[in-house]
Amino acid sequence: MKAATLAQLAVAGGRTDKVRMTFTAVSSAPAAVVLLAAAAVVAVPELGTEQDGSDILNEVYSNSLLREPGLRPGVVFTLLMLAVPVLFLAGQSIRFGSPARDRRLAAMRLAGATPGQAVRIAAAETAAAALLGSIVGTGAFLLLRVLLHRRPADGRLPLPTDVLPSALAFTGVLVLVPVLAALIGAFLLRRVIITPLGVVRRVRSQSPRLWPGVLILVGVFAPLVIRPLGAFLARLDDTAGGDLALVVAFVGVLLAVAGVIIGTGWIAYTAGRLLHRFGRRPAMLLAGRNLMADPWNGSRTLSALLAALVVGAGVLAYRAYMVTHFAVTNEALARREDIVAESDQESFFRNAVDLVRIAVVVGALVAAAGIMVALAESIVARRRTYAGLIAAGVPRGVLGASIAWQTLAPLVPAVLVALTVGVSLLRAVVPAEATGRGGATCSGGPSDCYPGSPSWVEHPVVTRAVPVPLDDLLVLGGGAVAVMLLVVGVGLLLLRRSTDLDELRVA
Amino acid sequence: MTALLQGTGLQRSYGPTPALRGIDLEIGAGEIVAVTGPSGCGKSTLLHCLAGILRADAGEVRYRDQDLGLLSEASRSRLRRTEFGVLFQFGQLVPELTAAENVALPLLLAGSGRREARKAATLWLGRFGVGDLADQLPGKMSGGQQQRCAVARALVTEPKVLFADEPTGALDVLTGEQVLTEIVHIARQQGTSVLLVTHDAQVAAYADREIALRDGVVDHSGLGLGIGS
Amino acid sequence: MSTSHLLLGLLSVGPQHGYDLKRAHDTRLPQAKPLAFGQVYATLGRLERDGLVEQAGQDRDGGPDRTTYAITDAGREKLGEWLAAIEPPAPYVNSVLFAKVVVSLLASGTTAATDYLVAQRTAHTTRMRELTAIKTTRDSTAGDVVAADYAIAHLDADLRWLQATLLRITDLHREVIT
Numbered sequence: 001m002k003a004a005t006l007a008q009l010a011v012a013g014g015r016t017d018k019v020r021m022t023f024t025a026v027s028s029a030p031a032a033v034v035l036l037a038a039a040a041v042v043a044v045p046e047l048g049t050e051q052d053g054s055d056i057l058n059e060v061y062s063n064s065l066l067r068e069p070g071l072r073p074g075v076v077f078t079l080l081m082l083a084v085p086v087l088f089l090a091g092q093s094i095r096f097g098s099p100a101r102d103r104r105l106a107a108m109r110l111a112g113a114t115p116g117q118a119v120r121i122a123a124a125e126t127a128a129a130a131l132l133g134s135i136v137g138t139g140a141f142l143l144l145r146v147l148l149h150r151r152p153a154d155g156r157l158p159l160p161t162d163v164l165p166s167a168l169a170f171t172g173v174l175v176l177v178p179v180l181a182a183l184i185g186a187f188l189l190r191r192v193i194i195t196p197l198g199v200v201r202r203v204r205s206q207s208p209r210l211w212p213g214v215l216i217l218v219g220v221f222a223p224l225v226i227r228p229l230g231a232f233l234a235r236l237d238d239t240a241g242g243d244l245a246l247v248v249a250f251v252g253v254l255l256a257v258a259g260v261i262i263g264t265g266w267i268a269y270t271a272g273r274l275l276h277r278f279g280r281r282p283a284m285l286l287a288g289r290n291l292m293a294d295p296w297n298g299s300r301t302l303s304a305l306l307a308a309l310v311v312g313a314g315v316l317a318y319r320a321y322m323v324t325h326f327a328v329t330n331e332a333l334a335r336r337e338d339i340v341a342e343s344d345q346e347s348f349f350r351n352a353v354d355l356v357r358i359a360v361v362v363g364a365l366v367a368a369a370g371i372m373v374a375l376a377e378s379i380v381a382r383r384r385t386y387a388g389l390i391a392a393g394v395p396r397g398v399l400g401a402s403i404a405w406q407t408l409a410p411l412v413p414a415v416l417v418a419l420t421v422g423v424s425l426l427r428a429v430v431p432a433e434a435t436g437r438g439g440a441t442c443s444g445g446p447s448d449c450y451p452g453s454p455s456w457v458e459h460p461v462v463t464r465a466v467p468v469p470l471d472d473l474l475v476l477g478g479g480a481v482a483v484m485l486l487v488v489g490v491g492l493l494l495l496r497r498s499t500d501l502d503e504l505r506v507a
Numbered sequence: 508m509t510a511l512l513q514g515t516g517l518q519r520s521y522g523p524t525p526a527l528r529g530i531d532l533e534i535g536a537g538e539i540v541a542v543t544g545p546s547g548c549g550k551s552t553l554l555h556c557l558a559g560i561l562r563a564d565a566g567e568v569r570y571r572d573q574d575l576g577l578l579s580e581a582s583r584s585r586l587r588r589t590e591f592g593v594l595f596q597f598g599q600l601v602p603e604l605t606a607a608e609n610v611a612l613p614l615l616l617a618g619s620g621r622r623e624a625r626k627a628a629t630l631w632l633g634r635f636g637v638g639d640l641a642d643q644l645p646g647k648m649s650g651g652q653q654q655r656c657a658v659a660r661a662l663v664t665e666p667k668v669l670f671a672d673e674p675t676g677a678l679d680v681l682t683g684e685q686v687l688t689e690i691v692h693i694a695r696q697q698g699t700s701v702l703l704v705t706h707d708a709q710v711a712a713y714a715d716r717e718i719a720l721r722d723g724v725v726d727h728s729g730l731g732l733g734i735g736s
Numbered sequence: 737m738s739t740s741h742l743l744l745g746l747l748s749v750g751p752q753h754g755y756d757l758k759r760a761h762d763t764r765l766p767q768a769k770p771l772a773f774g775q776v777y778a779t780l781g782r783l784e785r786d787g788l789v790e791q792a793g794q795d796r797d798g799g800p801d802r803t804t805y806a807i808t809d810a811g812r813e814k815l816g817e818w819l820a821a822i823e824p825p826a827p828y829v830n831s832v833l834f835a836k837v838v839v840s841l842l843a844s845g846t847t848a849a850t851d852y853l854v855a856q857r858t859a860h861t862t863r864m865r866e867l868t869a870i871k872t873t874r875d876s877t878a879g880d881v882v883a884a885d886y887a888i889a890h891l892d893a894d895l896r897w898l899q900a901t902l903l904r905i906t907d908l909h910r911e912v913i914t
Contacts, residue, residue: 280621281615282612282615282616285604285608285612285615286601286603286604289601289603289604289608290603292603293602293603293644294603385599385600385601385602388595388599389599389601389612390560390584391555391558391560391587391593391595391599392587392588392592392593392599392613392660392661393584393585393586393587393588393589393591393593393613393616394584394588394612394613394616395581395584395585395616396580396584398616684871687872688871688872691872692872692874708861708864708892708895708896709864709868709888709889709892711861712861712864712865712867712868712888713865713868713872714865715865717861
């Protein structure tokens with residue numbers, strides 16, 4: 001197949017294909033921006049000479065991550081890592097085949113195209129859309145460079161807006177984004193078989209194993225067991241027992257995290273079974289059976305969402321600990337009538353936590369977009385059944401409700417479990433209470449300063465239990481559910497479009 | 508015989524292509540009517556219009572003196588699942604539901620309890636000789652067994668009109684014959700009207716009367732088949 | 737197909753007299769044209785003359801004397817030959833329908849031919865519906881169904897031909913009148 005033919009066949013799509021191409025382009029653009037940002041960091045000049053090594057700080061920047069040569073490779077690596085899920089999202093949209101594209105690809109197979117050629121045609125469409133996205137992304141990067149180039153009073157730049165990535169880097173990004181998106185897309189199509197008679201989505205049909213479920217239960221109940229166990233072990237052997245309890249706690253919670261991430265299929269299957277068993281309404285019956293029939297649908301992206309939530313919950317719990325820690329320290333100092341000011345340590349901590357929170361939100365959004373693609377795919381794959389049901393008088397509302405149940409029934413418990421596991425992961429390793437030492441002050445000369453002398457004042461130790469940050473967890477979990485509701489909404493729009501009665505006419 | 512379902516001056520196009528170009532027809536209570544004609548003559552579109560699945564561009568469809576064109580989508584949905592039954596060539600069972608659940612679905616939608624719906628579903632599957640498959644998924648059944656389940660689902664609500672579009676198109680001769688015979692029996696027993704769309708004269712012969720379409724109109728050379736009898 | 741082969745076949749299960757043979761024929765071959773008694777006896781006479789059947793006895797059952805016939809070895813051989821022989825698949829197009837259409841085009845033109853075809857189609861469809869009704873009756877036997885199937889298939893073939901000929905009638909007319 002000649003390149004020109006391939007290009008022509010790749011972009012021959014209709015209106016729904018434009019939606020998918022837009023989606024691919026929109027998710028490729030940020031990938032290009034992130035990769036160019038990494039290239040910009042690479043372009044920050046190394047001031048070190050052969051003799052001096054590369055230890056000289058680049059004082060142009062206010063941010064220590066950019067200033068210190070030793071930290072810059074880490075920044076580049078992080079940015080590259082951040083680009084991976086975004087690229088995956090761009091590639092994933094290939095699976096969301098419109099009925100028209102499925103028919104077109106099937107017709108090409110019928111006309112003599114090999115399976116490989118059909119996959120290449122689909123992947124070429126992704127590449128074309130991703131190229132468009134990376135061009136837009138490059139434009140956005142150049143625009144952002146200009147907009148963010150502000151020199152504050154101290155003359156130090158917050159971002160490397162003074163250097164431009166090399167021409168090689170620009171070309172590389174323009175080429176790399178479409179190629180990677182297409183490769184990922186072709187890889188993700190491996191479960192989709194394009195036959196001359198239609199497009200078949202292979203469904204992993206074996207029901208999920210039980211063990212991830214056991215791991216999850218361990219994770220949920222671990223916090224209840226760990227502390228009494230620790231106390232028991234501590235009574236046996238004071239130091240080793242405490243360490244052992246810590247190890248046990250850490251391993252247990254780690255297993256639970258693994259359970260949540262590997263066990264999405266089990267969660268979906270179990271949610272389906274419960275819906276089917278206890279659901280009274282037809283929508284619940286449909287949703288339950290769908291979940292039981294294909295619990296793996298979207299499980300990869302659901303895992304990503306849950307992983308983001310576990311990390312997010314852990315960070316929130318850590319933040320709660322640190323906040324309490326600073327509070328009690330300040331309180332202890334206040335009792336000593338010292339002046340309380342926000343320490344450097346505290347502001348550094350806030351910045352770090354905020355960065356991680358942004359990463360969690362971005363990760364969760366990317367994962368939610370992935371779930372949307374998976375949901376769209378499953379709706380499109382079932383479109384003929386849906387059209388038949390609507391013709392038989394099943395109201396669209398019932399089908400919509402079944403899609404909502406199908407998405408939310410596994411999600412809500414999974415979110416709760418992920419949050420619980422995230423919090424218990426942290427609480428297993430950091431203390432449950434924060435202690436601020438008041439220390440002692442001495443008003444006399446050095447000779448008067450010993451514990452018990454009249455000028456020696458012992459300040460009280462302030463201890464406070466670290467609260468579970470319920471408000472923040474509610475915002476995080478609620479946010480995840482809200483984003484998923486949005487995903488369901490998009491699914492319902494798609495349902496409306498996919499249940500055209502034309503589906504009944506095409507045999 | 509007073510008409511139970513009546514279409515007058517029905518027209519419908521897909522884009523610039525006209526599928527129906529003014530069709531009149533009546534179906535009496537308990538009557539089995541075949542609509543025949545070559546592929547592309549508009550017979551499926553006619554069925555979709557009469558069943559209230561599609562709205563006609565012009566003309567009107569009356570069911571028991573009710574104008575379907577004036578009903579909302581929700582009311583037409585309700586009508587389709589209570590008064591009408593629909594049956595297509597294939598692909599109408601929900602693959603994830605068992606046979607009994609598929610058949611019970613219309614009853615559940617109508618508000619029946621699960622146990623009650625399940626009982627009725629098993630009964631109807633039994634009537635069509637697939638009672639022992641109640642807990643099977645459609646994917647594990649043969650085409651004929653699936654179509655029997657589909658017929659059971661179309662008839663479980665004891666509809667007044669059954670719309671069947673090439674109901675035996677995907678079946679072998681003998682299985683198709685059994686399915687048709689069962690449909691005719693149930694229809695006679697319950698006084699159900701049947702609109703049978705087919706391109707096959709042998710299938711059409713199960714009807715009391717035949718209406719031949721050609722290019723979106725009632726075929727004049729076939730008029731003798733449409734009137735009288 | 738000849739009546740003699742049919743009677744030989746019916747006698748192959750055991751000796752029977754003429755009345756039984758007629759009844760067996762009418763039940764085994766439902767929907768076929770019923771056999772007349774005269775034809776049964778005439779055929780039996782011919783078969784006896786050729787040595788294919790023989791008289792096996794007389795019985796008097798309150799009524800007139802009735803002769804029972806049995807198949808001979810020669811008769812069995814003859815029956816075997818007939819059953820094994822392949823019927824030539826439609827060697828000649830020898831249909832009244834076809835002849836009528838051509839003659840009607842010659843004599844009266846397309847309108848008359850079309851009218852005939854439409855009327856014939858209606859008659860065929862009606863007959864097909866009657867036969868289908870026999871099939872869907874609950875007490876119909878397998879023999880009834882198979883017989884109806886045979887007729888329906890032939891009517892269906894005729895119907896397809898009628899339909900196609902309706903579409904080709906002008907072409908045929910042009911050819912016939914030149």
